[in-house]
Amino acid sequence: MPRGLRAAGPLWRIATLLVALGVLAPVASLAWLALGADLSHWAHLLQFVLPQAALNTALLLAGVGAVVLVIGTGCAWLVSSCDFPGRRVLHWALLLPLAMPTYIVAFAYLDLLHPIGPVQGAIRWMLGYDSPRQFRLPDLRSMGGAIFVLGVVLYPYVYMTARAMFMTQPAHLMEAARTLGESRLGAFRRVALPLARPAIAVGLSLALLETLNDIGASEFLGIQTLTVAVYTTWITRSDLAGAAQIACAMLLVVIALVLLERHGRRHQRFGSAQRMRAMQPRPLHGMAAWMATIAASGPVLVGFVAPAAYLVWESIKRLQLGQGISRGLVTSLGNTIALALGVTVLAVAVGLVVAWTARSHASAPNPARWQARAATLGYALPGTVLAIGLLTPALAVDARVAGWLGLPGLPLMALGMVLVVACVIRFLAMPVGGIESGLARIPPALEQAARLLGENATGTLRRVHLPLLQPAIGASALLVFVDAMKELPATLLLRPANFDTLATWLYAEAARGTYEEGALAALAIVAAGLLPVVLLARTQFRQAPAAGHQNPHP
Template sequence: MGAVWQGASWLIALGVLAPIASLAWLALGADFAHWQHLLRYVLPDAALNTGLLLAGVGLVVLVVGTGCAWLVTACDFPGRRFLLWALLLPLAMPAYIVAFAYLDLLHPIGPVQGALRWLLGYDSPRQWRLPDLRSMGGAIFVLGFTLYPYVYMTARAMFMTQPAHLMEAARTLGETRFGAFWRVALPMARPALAVGLSLALLEALNDIGASEFLGVHTLTVSVYTTWITRSDLAGAAQIACSMLVMVVALVWLERRGRSRQRFGSAQRMRAIAPRRLRGGWAWLATLATGLPVLIGFAAPAAYLGWESFKRLSQGAGISAGLWASLYNTLGLALGVTVLAVAAGLVVAWATRSGISTRAPRRWPAQLAALGYAVPGTVLAIGLLTPALALDAGFAQLFGMDGLPLMGLGTVLVAACVIRFLVMPVGGIEAGLSRIPPTLEQASRLLGETSLGTLRRVHLPLLRPAIATSAMLVFVDAMKELPATLLLRPADFDTLATWLYAEAARGTYEEGAIAALGIVLAGLVPVILLARSQLSSLRRELD
């Protein structure tokens, strides 16, 4: 039976690798003239913009995430207890929704610039206006303040587990508080910072909505426009292959960060005690840690709530198209969740059933995790050629017209399952690691099969891990934009694509309602994540 589980897990892992292999085949099989054109006219500007965007976003998330993590760990100031978990709230706000909100909020004739001109005594945008948000700086601003929680989470976990006596020793040797942070606390946190930074940059590389809304022509946007606007699938595949180089570099950064993590002995060590700040320094710390929450979550969420309230209070109601998009979103997210959790359970159980840490048994789980690192646009290009071949086979075999797999949304579901498979695999593996092997051994001694042991022993104990993984997959599938834009069937809209279309038309009324629905769905896992992180860190310190 173990061989069956191993075979199934390898099939799932190969399914994750199939789009990448298909992408490489499509790109290498294209005419060399494509490469010449791309290398001369497309890739230089798109790669430069992508590199600048990633560098700027990386700097912002490192400064904001690390600074906030250190302040709430090492200092006590007004609002600290609230900000401990509120700093995670931007995770509920996809970058394209933040860009959508700020394009209206910071419009030259919008509320923010209007209020500032009134305070400064100006009458029109011609006399005074803020820099245009549709720029590289605007994209870095939006993505940086949306993605900093990835660094904040990892940095705070590391700072909370650092022993206090190291900082005290540095102070005894004459270091200032900032010097002790710079020379002791920060170097020890570098592996965690590398992990958080790589995750944030992978999300920035996957983004298509915010970059396109803000006029930054990145590699991801180039893939979309080359395929959809110019109908050049081979060119899109070649650009997607160049994106994989950046993906490999970011994954290497994350792996290198993890490889440098080291754990001390189990001896209990005294954690850093927060130092109470007083006077102006206390309120300055509150402002410094509260501003990212305001920019990354509170301001855009308040805007979406107000715009939705205005539309509903005017009696306009919600259109039939928006209701259909909601149903499509829920149906897509539910299908992706069921399949991803089932596949994740197979991979995790196959790894567990071997009771071995040898590399071959770990490879399916590690390969399955690669899907999250691949941007949605790249997955879409890689899946298209196999999907078209299968559709042609189905049409000949069953006498069907059209593209049944594409038309039924099967390819879109497959792309989302591949992209989010890492969540159930990681979550269920973590749940299995907390179940003693003796329970399984006792079950097998009593005559139970491997499948029976999973069903009667492990599944009841895995319910919390499975539920958490399912919730994370469901919410991320609701928010997914790049793969949905490229692979959705005709006349099929989700809340994300509805919002994208509204922003492209410059209309914000119903787009705000769609965005608010996505944000409200995203709040649930963020709040649970904040609670679980705080409780796990407290257990480590007790």
């Protein structure tokens, strides 16, 4: 905390403590459920379920990790170090797959790459074949297909963090390596890549956490991961204890991924330099320039353009046939917007409390700092794990509320409030991080002046900080809103009866094989997902140094 500023009052610290306890409660509940189950559950899981599910999960994480590392780091270095046709468009277009939830890309490619689908049909036509028996591509419903789908969607996490690091690396380090006889590839391998390793580790851990959280793509493609095993054990077999035990195994994977990220950043240090000259892109000419354009365009075409074009085509086809938009889809859209708005308002309000408390105790050895950090741990919890852990305390509270109000059943579950709380816990890290960044940009002198004029901490926040925090709050709210619209695992497990969102509607249509009906829901989700991606792309574009600018200022 800047010198001269007083810490927030005890009510702020109590609120932050309650938020931290609320985030940690599902983890404690999950452990209690798993340890309290019969030993026969563990024996069955260890013999029949966990070995195959754990192996599939490990193979999927390893494959997706390799794909996102190669594509993300390669594209980040290409657009940062080389100048070629289309570079100014591709440097932000490479972020577009972030708008595509993994289950939507799997949904699209299942139809695109079907043996009698358009892609294989066109290939057979060019080769002169008439039947799928004469030629067919490998089945997408396989481990390789799942790695392909998740990799082309999740590589932007690595691309984004690696490119931010490459853009800020001083040019003289690469020049010194070249002067000492290193080739361009050698200088990248021995200088640029080690410097970017902490950022790459962050991006890789985010991509792997999203892979672990995925349920739609893995189930569509027939891969029995730990996440899918949790869902089927709970919903299909009605075995909550078994699902909790599998979820505990997933928590071990989450801890391993977090430790991987910490290990990658263990030697991270920061330094400053006056008038540091950033690395300038090297112009490419001829065939090399066009090969670079093709290489950088490939991930965008495969991860965004092809599935988006498919969704548009299928939606137009349905509308042209006069089938229109079904009433169930309209209801799902309304449910999605209502859920996303509720999650956004609550998450931003709670995030503001946590961020303000953390700022007030930034330099003091106070437990409030650790409470604020614990409040943001929900993003590391897969949706299925969070839902299993939240169910028991939520049911206990719901039963107590029903008794107080004299209502039958479980009113909180029926109103979707448990689902809202689960999404808030999962996405709370976004508003906390965004608001903390916004607070860091506000000069301490403004708060000092307000305090000298007699304002307390709450009044200073209301009259000084909130007006200045509007851009940060708006960006955080947008991110939470879109992620709540796309959330599938927690929504599948905690939604009220007869309550569908666009994500669950698409999941049901894909399970039935009715792709035309699901395309409309998928297109609506993608359209909403484009908003934060465009915002992120504009932010990165403004921060990118222009070619030939010798002294860029971030």
